[in-house]
Amino acid sequence: MVKKTVGILLFNEVEVLDFAGPYEVLSLAAPPEERDNHFFHVVTVSETGKQIRARNGLTVKPDYSFVDYPYLDIVIVPGGYGAETTELTNQNVITWIKEQAAHTELIASVCTGALLLAKAGLLDSKAATTHWMDVDRLEAEFPLVSVKRGVKFVDEGRIITSAGISAGIDMSFHILTRLYGVNAAADTAKSMEYEIKLED
Secondary structure: OOOEEEEEEOOOOOOHHHHHHHHHHHHHOOOOOOOOOOOEEEEEEOOOOOOEEOHHHOEEOOOEOOOOOOOOOEEEEOOOHHHHOOHHHOHHHHHHHHHHHOOOOEEEEOOOHHHHHHHOOOOOOOEEOOOOOOHHHHHHHOOOOEEOOOOOEEEOOOEEEEOOOOHHHHHHHHHHHHHHOHHHHHHHHHHHOOOOOOOO
16 A cells, blocks of 8 residues: 655644644544554645644644655645635745645645635636635635535545535545545544544
8 A cells, every 4th residue: 555645734823623633534544454554644834844823822843844845645725814814925835835736646625725725726617615704705806716605525636625624524534535435434433433424
């Protein structure tokens, strides 16, 4: 089994569950008979690699910066107040997201991370979703995006967007199911004591 490397973008004022939910699901996922042989190697990446301050004061030290991160197979872009404000106008972040989209197997957003994907032009002519409080903003600021309401996530092939905060967990189970099957997702959900709707 070839282990895929997942990079989760971090920045100041990132919503905690936006990145912690996917981190938990994907870092825990493993074949039932090989608990120590995980499907994914999950790392965190920020622009500078320096400690960031997430929403409500949680401090986190990213594993890598934009200078020294490893090759990433999957990238997850979380949301939060920082995504909606500072990072939306941070050209270094937008450029980094574009660069990742050029080679990654999947790039996904949680919550208002969709605004960053849209700013990078990745959602043009695609369906997408975000936090219910921000769907109107996504639609107004990025008219080329077909905004979907009332869904947990939208899968557009190489790009997946999810609704707000906890929806990132559901999206992560969808990614796990898509790549490794229903049994892998069900086993991981059981170990987390998390109820998921099994996909066909």
